[in-house]
Amino acid sequence: MKRRALIDGTAPPSGGADGQGRALAVVACLALTACAGVLGLTRSGPQPFPHRKHATAGITCTRCHVGIDGRGTPPAGSAPGGGRGVSDGVPATLHIPDDAACATCHGKPHNPGPCLTCHAAPGAIAELVEARAHLVFDHGKHAAPSRGDCMRCHVGIAEGDDHLRPPMATCFRCHDHDAARDARRCDACHRGLEDTGLLPQSHLAHDGDWLREHGTRAASSGDLCQSCHREQFCADCHGATVPALPATRRFSDPFAASVHRAGFAARHSLEARSAPGACTTCHAPDRCAACHTSRGIAGEGRRSPHPPGWVGPAAADNAHGRQARRDPAACASCHDGAGQSLCVSCHKVGGVGGSPHPTGWSSRLPLGALPCRLCHPTGKAL
Amino acid sequence: MTRALATAAIAVITAGGRADAGPLQLRGDALATTAAPAGLLTLEAHGEPGPGLSAEAVVWIASANDESRGDVLVIAVRARTAEGRASARIGRFVESLGALRPVHVDGAAVRVRLPHAFTVETYGGLPVLPGLATGRSWNWAAGGRVARTVGEAGSLGVAYAQQREHGRLTSEELGVDAGAALGRRDDIGARFAYDLANPGIAEVAVSASHRSGALRTELYLGHRAASHLLPATSLFSVLGDVPAQRGGVVATWRCAPRLDVIADLGARRVDRDVAPEATLRARLRLDDRGASALTAELRRDGVGDDTWTGARGSARIALPRQLAVTTELELVLADHDRGSGALWPWGLAALGWDDGTWQAAVAVEASASPQDRHRVDVLGQLGRRWDVR
Numbered sequence: 001m002k003r004r005a006l007i008d009g010t011a012p013p014s015g016g017a018d019g020q021g022r023a024l025a026v027v028a029c030l031a032l033t034a035c036a037g038v039l040g041l042t043r044s045g046p047q048p049f050p051h052r053k054h055a056t057a058g059i060t061c062t063r064c065h066v067g068i069d070g071r072g073t074p075p076a077g078s079a080p081g082g083g084r085g086v087s088d089g090v091p092a093t094l095h096i097p098d099d100a101a102c103a104t105c106h107g108k109p110h111n112p113g114p115c116l117t118c119h120a121a122p123g124a125i126a127e128l129v130e131a132r133a134h135l136v137f138d139h140g141k142h143a144a145p146s147r148g149d150c151m152r153c154h155v156g157i158a159e160g161d162d163h164l165r166p167p168m169a170t171c172f173r174c175h176d177h178d179a180a181r182d183a184r185r186c187d188a189c190h191r192g193l194e195d196t197g198l199l200p201q202s203h204l205a206h207d208g209d210w211l212r213e214h215g216t217r218a219a220s221s222g223d224l225c226q227s228c229h230r231e232q233f234c235a236d237c238h239g240a241t242v243p244a245l246p247a248t249r250r251f252s253d254p255f256a257a258s259v260h261r262a263g264f265a266a267r268h269s270l271e272a273r274s275a276p277g278a279c280t281t282c283h284a285p286d287r288c289a290a291c292h293t294s295r296g297i298a299g300e301g302r303r304s305p306h307p308p309g310w311v312g313p314a315a316a317d318n319a320h321g322r323q324a325r326r327d328p329a330a331c332a333s334c335h336d337g338a339g340q341s342l343c344v345s346c347h348k349v350g351g352v353g354g355s356p357h358p359t360g361w362s363s364r365l366p367l368g369a370l371p372c373r374l375c376h377p378t379g380k381a382l
Numbered sequence: 383m384t385r386a387l388a389t390a391a392i393a394v395i396t397a398g399g400r401a402d403a404g405p406l407q408l409r410g411d412a413l414a415t416t417a418a419p420a421g422l423l424t425l426e427a428h429g430e431p432g433p434g435l436s437a438e439a440v441v442w443i444a445s446a447n448d449e450s451r452g453d454v455l456v457i458a459v460r461a462r463t464a465e466g467r468a469s470a471r472i473g474r475f476v477e478s479l480g481a482l483r484p485v486h487v488d489g490a491a492v493r494v495r496l497p498h499a500f501t502v503e504t505y506g507g508l509p510v511l512p513g514l515a516t517g518r519s520w521n522w523a524a525g526g527r528v529a530r531t532v533g534e535a536g537s538l539g540v541a542y543a544q545q546r547e548h549g550r551l552t553s554e555e556l557g558v559d560a561g562a563a564l565g566r567r568d569d570i571g572a573r574f575a576y577d578l579a580n581p582g583i584a585e586v587a588v589s590a591s592h593r594s595g596a597l598r599t600e601l602y603l604g605h606r607a608a609s610h611l612l613p614a615t616s617l618f619s620v621l622g623d624v625p626a627q628r629g630g631v632v633a634t635w636r637c638a639p640r641l642d643v644i645a646d647l648g649a650r651r652v653d654r655d656v657a658p659e660a661t662l663r664a665r666l667r668l669d670d671r672g673a674s675a676l677t678a679e680l681r682r683d684g685v686g687d688d689t690w691t692g693a694r695g696s697a698r699i700a701l702p703r704q705l706a707v708t709t710e711l712e713l714v715l716a717d718h719d720r721g722s723g724a725l726w727p728w729g730l731a732a733l734g735w736d737d738g739t740w741q742a743a744v745a746v747e748a749s750a751s752p753q754d755r756h757r758v759d760v761l762g763q764l765g766r767r768w769d770v771r
Binding site: 039040121122123169179182184185187192203204205207208212213216217219220221223230231234235236241242243248249254263265266267269270273275276277278285297326327328329330332335336340343357358361363364365370371374 | 670
């Protein structure tokens with residue numbers, strides 16, 4: 001139809017594009033609706049506890065979380081409804097109300113099961129237990145300064161029922177921890193940070209390509225890194241005695257960050273040639289040769305990896321010279337040490353290769369030391 | 383020396399008994415694979431006998447092709463004064479001094495905070511060589527850094543380090559680093575390393591990021607001269623190479639509560655070759671805690687004759703009884719066939735179990751690469767951790 005309209009020279013129906021756009025929008029809406037649960041836009045399973053709904057109904061926090069303000073822990077039978085005051089299987093120090101506490105208002109429960117089975121986000125209790133284990137914090141001491149207004153810190157309630165744990169910046173509104181922060185003394189509030197798995201949320205967030213970014217950030221914040229990471233964390237990659245690639249040691253975690261992830265063995269030569277020197281930032285130059293030799297890829301009796309015409313007169317297609325300038329670390333990975341004599345046999349004054357130094361070359365090394373003395377045996381400039 | 387350090391570390395790690403001592407954490411992992419190394423046993427220990435004092439050790443032994451070897455990755459004791467004004471480390475550890483490259487040493491490092499927001503840190507020791515090597519005469523590495531806090535959350539530092547091998551200078555570098563948090567949403571960091579042995583810029587990196595709600599963007603630039611990263615004793619360090627550059631923008635967007643999208647768009651330059659590079663990655667958590675998740679990634683990379691396109695997908699599905707099944711697939715298509723194929727698939731399927739104390743996993747890995755037309759390996763892992771009070 002459209003083709004005919006073009007041939008006839010008549011304009012296509014004006015509603016065509018709009019119609020297609022509308023159809024696409026409808027399809028997109030349907031797809032989004034269908035996937036809303038998967039994307040987390042809607043919840044079909046257990047919901048976070050509706051704190052916001054209770055707060056706006058005028059129910060004070062301590063009416064349910066009895067004893068959290070430090071005015072005594074709820075003894076058996078003293079909690080609203082006469083229950084124990086805390087849910088079964090939940091540490092009493094968390095002050096999580098039990099079903100009897102809920103029943104003081106919700107007289108006719110719609111389900112005989114425990115309330116928190118459905119009215120608590122999955123893993124919420126586990127997160128609280130972990131927070132209590134790794135944070136030095138006492139709600140009781142904060143009750144008086146906040147005059148019982150829990151929402152002075154738990155401001156997230158105003159926005160919804162997720163993320164009720166206040167961010168660290170909330171603490172700094174009242175507490176002056178500048179000295180502790182400057183001294184990286186996180187243990188005034190945090191216990192065992194290495195084990196918590198917490199990640200920075202605002203600054204130095206470990207997002208995007210953090211693997212590349214971390215070196216630049218750590219350069220000026222190394223002491224900050226040490227507040228969460230142990231020595232092993234750096235040594236796992238940067239150590240000279242790494243037992244196995246981190247990706248190999250954690251093969252069952254496909255989301256662990258590693259430059260050697262997945263099929264790195266197949267593509268490593270492409271990556272190495274595209275980023276000259278990148279391997280050298282962690283590995284000793286002879287690492288390539290050692291690995292290739294142990295795997296039988298290089299070494300005596302093996303075919304040279306260089307194409308025909310690799311070494312030739314300067315006037316010809318002298319590929320090796322160009323590649324050596326491009327990535328000398330790649331040459332050094334095989335030819336360093338004893339292999340250097342191969343280069344020096346041509347690259348010497350009077351030799352066919354001429355001087356290997358570029359124009360304007362300078363060095364502070366004494367001519368009598370290695371590698372200068374390979375070409376300058378008399379210790380003098382030629 | 384290593385034996386003395388090990389004795390000291392073990393003494394500190396096991397010196398419990400104080401009321402405020404943390405638990406002694408022990409961990410052992412055994413990895414077996416049909417690819418080398420065929421077997422690997424790793425033992426880790428970490429303890430905090432008291433406030434400001436900690437020690438850790440990681441040792442391993444591997445066996446492949448009827449050969450066994452073992453080594454020490456870390457044996458270090460770390461101490462800090464109560465107010466955090468001074469800290470020290472002794473043992474085998476990785477020292478990262480400002481803009482200079484990390485170095486694995488057997489030695490000691492000290493950091494002291496001085497008045498007027500200055501910090502001084504220094505280290506010295508023997509560069510670690512694999513294989514418990516001894517008799518390293520006149521091998522040493524030493525360096526220092528002076529930094530000053532700028533404003534509330536900024537820092538500027540200057541570092542110097544040199545290494546010698548058999549008394550010969552192998553590396554002498556000067557580094558400058560800077561970093562700052564600008565307001566509540568912006569970070570900036572930069573490092574600059576200059577080779578003093580064969581004068582020239584070795585490496586420069588700049589990163590600036592901005593966070594706005596669910597979107598974080600980072601601008602990065604890098605410059606690297608490979609010849610200045612080689613030991614000065616190497617003939618290849620005197621060639622005077624053509625530096626390589628890289629730059630781009632990374633955007634991380636949490637576009638739905640469980641969906642993150644990361645896009646990296648940049649370019650590389652090596653000699654006269656310039657090529658664009660792009661990565662698009664998405665991660666979908668299938669539950670609120672991310673115990674089950676899917677990722678998909680498309681990537682275009684490389685420069686000159688080494689360009690390639692790749693796709694990767696991975697999944698982790700949590701099962702009942704602390705079981706999880708994971709799978710990872712990758713397909714790489716090189717633009718140029720060098721006689722060893724241009725299509726390299728790789729795949730791994732694993733079943734893991736983790737009850738917090740015990741971890742076990744078994745996997746099958748299959749691949750084709752320029753080295754192997756096809757290859758299948760089996761991997762198995764068993765680990766256990768102990769908290770001893």
